[in-house]
Amino acid sequence: MSNFGLILMLLAFASFFVGLIGVVKGSVKFLKLGSRKASGLFLGASFVVFIVGAIMVGSDSSITDPADDKQVASNVEEKKETMKEETSEETEEKKTTNAVVVPPKSDTTKTETVNGDLEVHFVNVGQGAAQVIITPNKKVMVIDGGNNDDEDEMVAYLKQLDVTKVDILIGTHPDADHIGGIDAVINSFDIGKIYMPKVQRDTKTFESVLQSIQNKGLKVTTAKAGLNLDLDPAVQVKMISPIEETNSDANELSAVVRLQLGEQSFLLTGDIGVATEEQLIQSDEKLQSTVLLTGHHGSDHSSSEAFIQAVQPKYAVIQVGKNGYGHPTSEILDRLANHEASIYRNDTDGTIVFKTDGKEMKVNKNAFAHTPKAKTQTATPVVVPVTQPDAESSSPGSLKATATIDNASPNQNEEVTVTVTVKDQNGAPVNGANVHLNLAFKSKDTIYESLTNANGVASMSFRIGRAAEGFTVNGDITISHNGTTTTAQTGFTPR
Template sequence: MKKRNRSAMNRHRLQRVSKVGALWLLLCFLISGCGIQLGVEPAQGDAASPLPAGTKADGQLRVIFLDVGQGASQLLISPSGRTMLIDAGNNSEEQRMVDYLREYGVERIDIVVGTHPDADHIGGLDAVIDHYEVGAVYMPKIQANTKTFESLLQSIRDRGLKVKTAKSGLKLDWDEQVDVRLVAPVEQSDDSNNMSAVIKVAFGETSFLLTGDAERESEKAMLASGADVQADVLLVGHHGSTSSTSLSFLRKVSPKYAVIQVGENSYGHPKQEILDRLKKQNVQVYRNDRQGTIEVVSDGREIRITTER
């Protein structure tokens, strides 16, 4: 999707950014260490709910699957009120993302993760970084020769930030009560989807697996690595495409609930084959296209799910 003009300054600065060569140098400059390779309660949600309630510390973990149409974005608010934003939808969702964060009372984003360079995941991140104080930025070591990716890197540089490499085995310092670990990418790949950052978030007896667009190749690598991927809540990979959520991976995750971040699209997402697979494994499915924004709240023992509609 063509990038929207954000300001005359942005237009001029993008004209100064060269194509592949300069972009690669910029990415290397931004990525620190560039030389290195890089009991669950029944879900509630039958009725509409006023989801935003601010980022105050309330002792609970909130994982909010924002409705950004055919794209993906998750806002996490920790028990102590710290924030993490994973992806930010497409370019067309920039203002919507800024509005969402205002509604949830976000004043600072402690960690930003761009799971991979696809526009429907990172398109709105530049606007978020332009508008908010950000503590740290993580992205996998893969580039894209697109205006969307260039604009994101430029925003990161303009704010004096550096990109930290998202890769398996990395533990994120976010909230001492919540364990946040990357379980992918395990191996270097030329495929951006299979380079997706996959994040496991554990709080008490509850856990979440947030998969970006990771496909079967990445799922196989995660299983081979011996990583603990079991989770109560699964973000279904690649918007419910048949390229992801293999049966062996789904069985290993063994989720009780699944969220599919999807909007109106021409791809046929989510595929019926995946919906049938989830149903056969007795997984309760939530979808942004049908229920709007979906919020999952954990107190460390039980999970409660509310939906926008």
């Protein structure tokens, strides 16, 4: 339609000029226009045809096929939907970008920060306590350091592990069998942060620790419940006690720490007793742990039935050495065994090391085998005051024993030697007699044992550590041979 109108317009345009020529000249012979009047009429007709053609072209351009309308509408709607989708995607992207994304807990244990195992070393320091923790990212935490006599061993153990820095050092409470070796650790290594409870002791051991802290320009942060310790992002480390700030019993103020990596956990309890255990049970803290450090060296003043039920340990560690307290008591051993916890002891297993990747737990020692039995009464040693460092005693008709000490007034940290000579009723040396020496210092007993040689002589050497000046340490000696027993005494007074 538009094409036909365009043809008419072109013909009309050409006819217009022809008619115009005829008007000017008076005629157009090839169209047989013989007058100006005829040419004028032809010119007018051309104009009319031009107008008609123009109308035909214009009307055709303004009409759109209905199918085309639908296509255009479809395209518009499609564009709107596309824009909506793009806008929605942009909005979601912005939400994702601006929102704080909290991954599920199951993903937390699979972060890039886990590069190895969590190791917890229960170091054999005899009748004392010391733990060394090495995290997957090789951060180091030391909790307690054993007795004064153990400080060299503690430093050597850390160096054997290639430790150069102790990131966190904790003294659970000021008893010498827990903090005695801490001063040497402070002196020998770079130290990050130190935690100790708000309790003091007027002892040489405690003073020595404070002096070492002061010498290195360090500060002590008060140990208390609710502290999340910044040790390693892969390991949760929380201090859950002391809950109280003051207590007449320093043991109850012990720093208690719980570690967790993945599905495996450790609860390290210091010397807390039943009173603190009850407070922890009543608190909101999570107590259930794979490994439990049994409180107070296996004393029956700790590890109550309710506490063991709350912790549900798969493994129980008792840091204990030769002692006159009866640690660990049969009651505690029975209780742990009844809960089917595998028991490990420093006095039977030496240093005990646990390693875990958060899923499996590995132990480098064999569990101490204990069969529950009826509780027996433990005899309490009777300390007999001494006035002389040497003493002689005999059992009628059988053994005669003499005890001597090489230095009755030793200096701090000095080594002394007790020599016991055993003879029979005829004055002949007794070979193979068992010699049991119990050193009683205030409320603490230390046990040494030896056998006499062919000359009837047994020697026992030891360092006195930082024993209090002017306080006499009594030594009760029991000698037995072939069912016959006798006793002797000795002692020393540090200066």
